[in-house]
Amino acid sequence: MGNGAFITFEGIDGSGKSTQLKRLAEALKGSGHNVVVTREPGGSEGAEEIRSLVLEGATDRWSAETEILLFTAARRDHMERTILPALEAGKIVLCDRFADSTRMYQGLSRGDLRDLVDQLHDLMIGREPDLTVLIDMDPATGLARAKGRQTSEERFEDFGQELQNKMRAGFLDLAREFADRYRIIDGDQSMDDVAADVLKSVLDYLND
Structure with a gap:
């Protein structure tokens, strides 16, 4: 067994988590750590194909139940082909979103389906992150940032601020x-201050 670390980033759309994950990866690599950067949905060839299905199109394209099944399928492939091999090799895996996003988007915000998400997770995934970094910020600011990105993957952003x-x-x-694996970072600070807080939290965990 390897001694890698599985670290996820979570937050509302536009919170800056993807940017902060990349900055953390650069800092860790600069200090000699072997780092794998990945994302969900996606992170493996099969999971990336599913990503295009669930993040594009009309808001009513899929029911919440169907989305849960699609995300779980993508996550299983991602775990098998990317995350677990990297951890076995002793690498630090930084993942942009994981099961907590499914617990929120499909399990809570689109219906009372949290139990279903957890049942499928226990059955098909069976692992939580070692550490989760939550970039917390004002929802209105996050939505404005997200809508300004001009990407094709706007399906969830189109649900509006109520969802945020x-x-x-x-x-x-x-x-x-x-609480044992979560670290909350104030995302309303400057990007540099957020990055400093993220790095400190992660290094404290790694050096514990």
Whole structure:
């Protein structure tokens, strides 16, 4: 067995988590760590194909139940082909979103389906991150940033600020539920200050 670390980044759309993950990866690589950067949905060839199905198109393209199945299928492939091999090799895996996003987007914000998400996760995935970094910020700011990105993957952003508000509250609830692995970072600071707080939290964990 390897001694790698599985670290995920979570937050509402536009929170800056993807940018902060990349900055953390550069800092860790600069200090000699072997780092793998990946994302969900995606991170493997099969999972990337599913990504295009769930992140593009009309808001009513899929039911919440169908989305849960699609995300779980993508996550299983991602775990088998990318995450677990890297951890076995002793690498640090930095993942942009993981099961907590499914717990929020499909399990909470689009219906009372959290139990279904957890049942499928236990059955098909069976692993939580070692550490989760939550970039917490004002939902209105996050949505404005997300809508300004001009990408084709806007399906969830099109649900509007009501979803963003639910998401923020839900992530903070998750941080309390999984307090042992969550670190909350104030995303309303400057990017440099956020990056410094993220790096400190991760190094404290790695050096513990």
